Amino acid sequence: MDIKNKTILTGIKPSGQPHVGNYLGAIQPMVNLSDQASKSYFFIADYHALNTLSPNQSLGDLVHLLAAQMIASGFDYKKHYLYRQSDIPEIFELQTIFNSFTPKGWMNKSHAYKAAVDLNRLNNKDVDNEVNMGLYNYPILMAADILIFNTDLVPVGKDQVQHVEIARDIATRFNSRYKSDVIKLPNYYLKEEVKEVPGLDGRKMSKSYNNVIPLFATTEDWHNAVKKIVTDSKDNHTEESIKDTVFYKIYSSISSNEQNKKIVDQLVNKTIGWREAKDELLNIIIDRFQKMSEDYFNIIKDPALIDKILKDNALLIQPQAQDHLDKVKKVVGI
Ligand code: TRP
Secondary structure, eight states, X not given: OOOTTOEEEEEEOOOSOOBHHHIIIIIHHHHHHHHHSSEEEEEEOHHHHHTTOOTTOOHHHHHHHHHHHHHHTTOOTTTSEEEEGGGOTHHHHHHHHHHTTSOHHHXXXXXXXXXXXXXXXXXXXXXXXXXOHHHHTHHHHHHHHHHTTTOSEEEEOGGGHHHHHHHHHHXXXXXXXXXXXXXXXXXXXXXXXXXXXXOTTSSBOOGGGTOOOBSSOOHHHHHHHHHTSOOOOOSOOOHHHHHTSHHHHHHHHHSOHHHHHHHHHHHHTTSSOHHHHHXXXXXXXXXXXXXXXXXXXXXXXXXXXXXXXXXHHHHHHHHHHHHHHHHHHXXXXX
């Protein structure tokens, strides 16, 4: 799909230090898409994060971290908009209006809620155990995020398609109730599936498994991570068997086709062993992520500057939000 003349909008929940898998799967595709779109709204969904925040996490810190991450990754906040959801209070007023137009049954079917219910059933707990209203109403807030601006496309992964469809359904219901077209219907834009990068032990890359390659790190951190990648002690390898290793799956997600081909040849022909292959991977990680990492560490040192960037961006778009909310309120009679 051509997104050149489109307004795209998407949000991410701030959730902590990213790893290379998050970057390749979510951050980089979003930055690339924004470079193609005519306007891109990217926001940090802090109110969404509040639903699942644990007592030892500071929401403010998490927001700074995600903002610094987006800036270091090249999101062009001077051309597009990088903002904090909570800096646009019109979103929450719109959500309150949408509450009245959203059947409860739609929320029962929403899969964030359903997943929580299923888990509770599995553990023989009350179905609504630990489900707060924020989680239950999550799709209505998400609809308000999207519909407050005249969004054309919402880039999302597969798991969020249903939520964008709910936003469309809410918009359709509202417009038809008032015979109006005040709310623009958005579409989802399914982000290209990027092959998942496995963790150092071959399981899914995840902080809870302690098997990640951190995105923002020092050479020493990367060295220690790469050292931990599991390898085998087979004497002979074929192209297929190399391609099936955890090492290769990680390596090939970061390197070019040419580099991939070369390393397979070298390992099969035994001109290098795992140690040299890992050194090569470390060099590639450094090449690809060191500059970005340094930028990140510089930015994160100055939370006041991050706040200013977020606030300035929010102030630029708040009049649009206000204007649109006023139109919606007028239709409703408020
Ligand atoms: N629910 C999304 C996620 O968990 C984050 C999000 C919140 C979002 N509001 C949004 C994404 C609006 C796109 C549009 O990833």
